[in-house]
Amino acid sequence: MELEQEQQQFSMPRIGDKAPEFKAVTTQGDINFPSDFEGEWTILFSHPADFTPVCTSEFMTFAHLEEKFNNANCKLVGLSIDGLYSHIAWLRTIKEKIKFNGMKDIEVKFPLIEDISMEVAKKYGMIQPGESKTQAVRAVFFIDPKSIVRAIIYYPLSLGRNFDEIYRALIAMQASDKFNVATPADWYPGDDVIISPAGSCGVAEERMTNTDDLKCEDWFFCTKKLDKDTVLKEILKK
Numbered sequence: 623m624e625l626e627q628e629q630q631q632f633s634m635p636r637i638g639d640k641a642p643e644f645k646a647v648t649t650q651g652d653i654n655f656p657s658d659f660e661g662e663w664t665i666l667f668s669h670p671a672d673f674t675p676v677c678t679s680e681f682m683t684f685a686h687l688e689e690k691f692n693n694a695n696c697k698l699v700g701l702s703i704d705g706l707y708s709h710i711a712w713l714r715t716i717k718e719k720i721k722f723n724g725m726k727d728i729e730v731k732f733p734l735i736e737d738i739s740m741e742v743a744k745k746y747g748m749i750q751p752g753e754s755k756t757q758a759v760r761a762v763f764f765i766d767p768k769s770i771v772r773a774i775i776y777y778p779l780s781l782g783r784n785f786d787e788i789y790r791a792l793i794a795m796q797a798s799d800k801f802n803v804a805t806p807a808d809w810y811p812g813d814d815v816i817i818s819p820a821g822s823c824g825v826a827e828e829r830m831t832n833t834d835d836l837k838c839e840d841w842f843f844c845t846k847k848l849d850k851d852t853v854l855k856e857i858l859k860k
């Protein structure tokens with residue numbers, strides 16, 4: 623039984639899996655996940671605990687950026703192993719008292735899941751016992767409109783997340799889907815994108831002689847221009 627419990631704690635969805643289903647109570651009412659969020663991207667993220675400073679800085683940042691994420695067709699959903707009333711009290715305190723990085727009077731409008739039973743945290747591998755047996759690590763799950771897990775980032779308890787990277791990854795994955803390309807290291811909209819590698823000797827040859835819109839370093843490494851406005855027009859709502 624102990625082993626089964628340990629395995630449950632360590633189990634986590636992988637990239638390409640359907641997002642595990644759950645029903646939960648949140649600060650914005652009950653949710654059925656992921657079905658309530660189908661048709662848009664969702665970022666499901668965990669934090670260790672309410673009323674802790676790093677988490678507070680992250681929540682303020684996420685709330686401040688919520689509209690920007692929504693404009694990129696993405697909803698935010700938070701989780702910690704705390705109860706609903708703790709969540710409500712913490713969010714009220716944030717709005718009433720806390721200033722951080724020039725932000726103040728910040729209202730968290732996205733749902734924050736209560737997960738006292740750790741049911742959801744265990745399903746998503748958010749409990750990493752070597753780090754903490756009682757608090758979730760800082761996990762970020764990117765879930766696409768068809769409820770498929772597309773990317774996962776984990777941070778330890780002491781490290782606040784980089785929100786530029788979270789937004790960049792969201793836009794890059796959407797650009798890959800829309801334009802059938804891959805994005806190289808440190809890509810931002812407007813940078814060149816990578817086209818899929820040649821799958822035959824003929825295509826490899828063509829790539830090396832192509833003088834049109836491709837720039838090939840070698841047969842397996844070809845990029846092309848993708849205009850920033852074209853990317854953003856396709857992805858952003860306004």
Ligand code: BEZ
Nearest residue numbers: 670674675676677779780
């Ligand atoms: C924090 O959010 O400040 C925090 C939470 C758990 C452990 C360390 C820091």
